[in-house]
Amino acid sequence: MNNSVKRLFRSNEPYIFLIIVILGIAVQIRSGQFFTANNIVDLLSALIVPGMFALGEFLALIAGGIDVSFPALASLSAYAVTKLLLDREYQGNVFLAFVIAALIGAVLGALNGLLIGYLNLNAMIVTLGTSSIFQGIMQGTLRANQLAAIPAGMKAFGTTALFRGSNAETGISSMLPMTFLVFVAVCIVMYLLLRYTIFGRGIYAIGGNPASAHAAGFNVRRTKFLMYIMIGIIASLSGICRVCMMQQMHPTNMLGMEMNIIAGVVLGGVSLIGGRGTLTGCILGTFLIVLVENSMILLGIPTTWSNVFVGLVILIGVSVSAYQTMHVRRAKSMNTKEAA
Amino acid sequence: MANSLLKAEHIKISFGNVHALRDVSLEIRPGEIHCLAGENGCGKSTIVKIITGVYQRDGGTIEFAGKEFGKITPIDAINAGIQVIYQDFSLFPNLTVEENLALNTEVASGKKMIHWKKVQEIAREAISKTNFDIDLKAKVEALTVAQKQMVAISRALMYNAKLIIMDEPTTALTKKEVKALFDVILQLKSQGIAILFISHKLDEVFEISDRFTIFRDGKLVATGNTKELDDKKFTFYMTGREFEDKKFEAVHISEKPVLELDGLTMEGAFQDVSFRLHGGEILGITGLLDSGRTELGLAMFGMRRATSGRILRNGEPVVIANPGDAIRHKIGYVPEDRLSEGLFLPRSIGDNIIISEIDKLTRNKIIFDLKKRDAEVAKWVQELEIKTPDPGNASTTLSGGNQQRIVLAKWLACDLDVLILNGPTVGVDIGSKHDIHNILQKLAGNGLAVIIISDDLPEVIQNCSRVLVIRSGRIVKEFQSRDVSEQLIVDAMM
Numbered sequence: 001m002n003n004s005v006k007r008l009f010r011s012n013e014p015y016i017f018l019i020i021v022i023l024g025i026a027v028q029i030r031s032g033q034f035f036t037a038n039n040i041v042d043l044l045s046a047l048i049v050p051g052m053f054a055l056g057e058f059l060a061l062i063a064g065g066i067d068v069s070f071p072a073l074a075s076l077s078a079y080a081v082t083k084l085l086l087d088r089e090y091q092g093n094v095f096l097a098f099v100i101a102a103l104i105g106a107v108l109g110a111l112n113g114l115l116i117g118y119l120n121l122n123a124m125i126v127t128l129g130t131s132s133i134f135q136g137i138m139q140g141t142l143r144a145n146q147l148a149a150i151p152a153g154m155k156a157f158g159t160t161a162l163f164r165g166s167n168a169e170t171g172i173s174s175m176l177p178m179t180f181l182v183f184v185a186v187c188i189v190m191y192l193l194l195r196y197t198i199f200g201r202g203i204y205a206i207g208g209n210p211a212s213a214h215a216a217g218f219n220v221r222r223t224k225f226l227m228y229i230m231i232g233i234i235a236s237l238s239g240i241c242r243v244c245m246m247q248q249m250h251p252t253n254m255l256g257m258e259m260n261i262i263a264g265v266v267l268g269g270v271s272l273i274g275g276r277g278t279l280t281g282c283i284l285g286t287f288l289i290v291l292v293e294n295s296m297i298l299l300g301i302p303t304t305w306s307n308v309f310v311g312l313v314i315l316i317g318v319s320v321s322a323y324q325t326m327h328v329r330r331a332k333s334m335n336t337k338e339a340a
Numbered sequence: 341m342a343n344s345l346l347k348a349e350h351i352k353i354s355f356g357n358v359h360a361l362r363d364v365s366l367e368i369r370p371g372e373i374h375c376l377a378g379e380n381g382c383g384k385s386t387i388v389k390i391i392t393g394v395y396q397r398d399g400g401t402i403e404f405a406g407k408e409f410g411k412i413t414p415i416d417a418i419n420a421g422i423q424v425i426y427q428d429f430s431l432f433p434n435l436t437v438e439e440n441l442a443l444n445t446e447v448a449s450g451k452k453m454i455h456w457k458k459v460q461e462i463a464r465e466a467i468s469k470t471n472f473d474i475d476l477k478a479k480v481e482a483l484t485v486a487q488k489q490m491v492a493i494s495r496a497l498m499y500n501a502k503l504i505i506m507d508e509p510t511t512a513l514t515k516k517e518v519k520a521l522f523d524v525i526l527q528l529k530s531q532g533i534a535i536l537f538i539s540h541k542l543d544e545v546f547e548i549s550d551r552f553t554i555f556r557d558g559k560l561v562a563t564g565n566t567k568e569l570d571d572k573k574f575t576f577y578m579t580g581r582e583f584e585d586k587k588f589e590a591v592h593i594s595e596k597p598v599l600e601l602d603g604l605t606m607e608g609a610f611q612d613v614s615f616r617l618h619g620g621e622i623l624g625i626t627g628l629l630d631s632g633r634t635e636l637g638l639a640m641f642g643m644r645r646a647t648s649g650r651i652l653r654n655g656e657p658v659v660i661a662n663p664g665d666a667i668r669h670k671i672g673y674v675p676e677d678r679l680s681e682g683l684f685l686p687r688s689i690g691d692n693i694i695i696s697e698i699d700k701l702t703r704n705k706i707i708f709d710l711k712k713r714d715a716e717v718a719k720w721v722q723e724l725e726i727k728t729p730d731p732g733n734a735s736t737t738l739s740g741g742n743q744q745r746i747v748l749a750k751w752l753a754c755d756l757d758v759l760i761l762n763g764p765t766v767g768v769d770i771g772s773k774h775d776i777h778n779i780l781q782k783l784a785g786n787g788l789a790v791i792i793i794s795d796d797l798p799e800v801i802q803n804c805s806r807v808l809v810i811r812s813g814r815i816v817k818e819f820q821s822r823d824v825s826e827q828l829i830v831d832a833m834m
Contacts, residue, residue, distance in 0.1 A: 196453050198446065201435075205443065208432035215414075215430055217447040275434030 012269025016284045031298040037165030038174040045176050046290050048183045052238035053261045054286040055190050056231040064207040064274025065123035071254040072134035074239030077104035079144050082249045085151040094157035101236040109232020117224030144251035158244030179241040207275030264289040267317040345370045345534050351400035360386045364560045371532045375549035377540050379769040380739035382555040392417045421502035429492040433481035438463035440480055441495050466494040486517035505536040522548050540769050579771040588781045590805035594619030598789045599758050604649035609635035610813035622790040624804030632813035637762045637793045641673035642666045672751035676762040682747040683735050690717035690731040693749045720749035741772020760791040777803050797826045
């Protein structure tokens with residue numbers, strides 16, 4: 001086998017992709033509704049918000065950190081923006097909402113970045129702490145409660161269809177909202193950033209070996225600081241997308257998403273110790289979780305069992321990849337033995 | 341006198357009250373291979389850190405390539421042409437070879453974007469300098485230690501290095517890899533690059549270096565041409581002591597064997613291994629890296645499971661399925677990699693000593709008895725001459741030789757019948773190595789049965805009463821060590 005093909009099968013992505021396909025076929029056999037236009041559109045639309053969160057988490061994990069504050073951060077900035085625009089009775093388009101959310105996200109992310117990057121505190125503990133602070137500000141200071149109406153621009157953005165898919169048999173049709181474009185845009189920016197900028201390679205380098213990264217001339221502290229600002233921005237954009245799509249602002253319903261997001265990213269082959277993982281893997285892993293969460297109904301499994309299934313998929317997926325690395329390692333030790 | 345590339349004179353540095361370097365000088369000539377030797381803590385690494393600008397000296401002068409160096413920063417050192425290959429190579433395991441080779445240059449260029457074509461060009465140029473053949477797209481973590489080292493060397497050459505400092509470069513290499521490394525070093529020398537080779541391995545110093553410098557306790561002890569150096573002088577300069585290598589003679593051999601292996605087999609590792617070991621003996625097991633010697637040691641201690649065959653203790657067959665079983669049958673094992681397997685490094689010296697016998701240091705079998713513990717710790721610290729001001733200090737504060745003594749103390753505290761040691765003096769300096777050999781010989785003299793698994797042939801011949809040679813998983817030869825030479829063992833190993 002040639003080298004690049006070999007390398008591909010040593011990574012996680014093909015296996016996760018295979019699990020997705022198998023699961024898809026299983027649902028198709030059971031319900032006959034998987035490979036229908038409306039189901040695919042539904043799945044893509046369900047991927048938007050978790051997908052963007054996953055991209056942020058991906059950054060943190062690659063650099064050898066972690067972020068559990070993004071749901072609280074996104075809730076806070078999305079709530080603040082929605083409330084602000086409602087109070088001002090702003091009638092313009094959604095652009096301003098994204099800009100303000102990005103600014104708030106940057107400030108909140110900078111707090112994480114300051115503590116993790118410059119003070120070198122443990123990322124897990126810091127983001128647990130800031131998560132509580134963000135929730136506290138939202139519920140205490142801003143006295144957040146459910147906002148049943150949202151500004152006109154955001155409403156329009158969430159209801160305008162980029163694409164529609166309908167099922168000829170059942171007549172049900174689903175739409176892919178414009179927010180999908182935001183997700184795609186973030187994906188593209190992330191790809192370019194990680195692949196073609198010194199900053200992006202610095203994130204990988206720091207995750208691989210922080211001391212060497214410093215010795216190689218990277219400004220490790222500043223890179224981490226800027227990275228957490230970016231994560232804050234991405235999370236906030238995702239928060240606005242969520243509000244646009246739900247047509248209402250519910251301050252607490254994003255909270256608690258962090259664990260499944262992290263699980264998805266790790267499923268996709270992104271290492272918890274940093275430095276290892278690809279964007280494709282990150283998206284595939286997240287898609288797998290979304291797929292399981294959304295296919296319970298089609299499989300005829302009561303929604304109360306949904307968590308059990310998500311848990312099972314995570315365990316199976318992680319076991320497969322652990323088995324996989326064990327295999328590679330064994331092959332490698334055989335090789336070095338031959339060399340010796 | 342010949343002109344010199346690096347001339348460091350009367351260097352002094354202290355950290356708090358500790359005088360790490362009291363007054364040392366180091367002179368390296370262009371294009372020479374210079375060996376810097378000394379025991380752990382003698383100031384070898386400190387002088388390197390001063391030359392490369394990591395530490396600032398308190399006194400003395402440094403001249404490099406004819407220029408006086410004032411205060412040195414790491415960037416100054418790199419720009420002047422000084423490169424260090426550290427033991428951990430400072431590579432990025434998660435990135436490809438080409439990126440590892442090019443990243444430093446790319447970052448230094450101050451650009452914001454990466455040009456992958458440029459990366460490839462830089463990488464190709466880097467490996468062409470040493471004719472290093474490697475898949476540039478491979479991840480560094482998938483490489484062997486020797487390959488990683490070559491990546492680090494190739495990267496160092498990108499900076500027009502005049503002096504390359506290698507910090508104990510042969511530690512994790514096989515014999516063949518060491519030879520390949522020496523070829524590269526000679527090649528660099530022929531290109532006019534000076535090499536400062538830090539090592540405490542005698543044979544390497546003699547083989548590769550033109551000149552040598554030896555430090556002891558932060559002072560310069562000797563410097564000169566390697567040709568004028570011999571084993572005895574080298575050891576004396578290193579340790580300040582004269583050693584007599586006492587050859588082990590088994591005297592108090594027990595009547596019955598304490599440990600017997602009967603056709604022990606582990607699929608894929610070793611086959612049909614049988615031998616008898618008596619108390620008071622030191623049995624050497626030697627073979628190449630992949631001969632199955634380590635697996636055999638692990639199987640006797642229950643860390644790996646043999647697939648067939650029997651282990652007998654005092655004539656009775658026993659089942660050793662895990663280390664707990666082994667300890668119950670009074671078998672102890674000192675692993676090859678004591679740092680990761682043998683010690684809890686951040687914990688105190690005392691805690692490490694008593695860990696295996698912790699169940700016994702109790703009142704009424706339940707409550708931990710601190711008095712008993714302290715007495716036990718004090719006893720072993722004294723017995724094995726562990727050099728520490730306070731056994732409450734973390735084990736990381738000790739040198740390799742003293743750490744090895746903790747591992748020994750830990751097992752001896754368990755009142756063993758059989759002690760298996762895998763590479764007991766790997767990475768240990770000469771003085772401690774000698775002391776450890778003495779301790780082992782004394783223990784065997786008191787009736788303990790000892791197995792030394794090692795490929796350090798002088799060590800095996802000097803300390804073992806019998807030597808088994810293992811090749812491709814089979815015992816191929818048994819020697820009485822009084823009538824064996826290194827060559828005979830090597831012939832059997834290959």
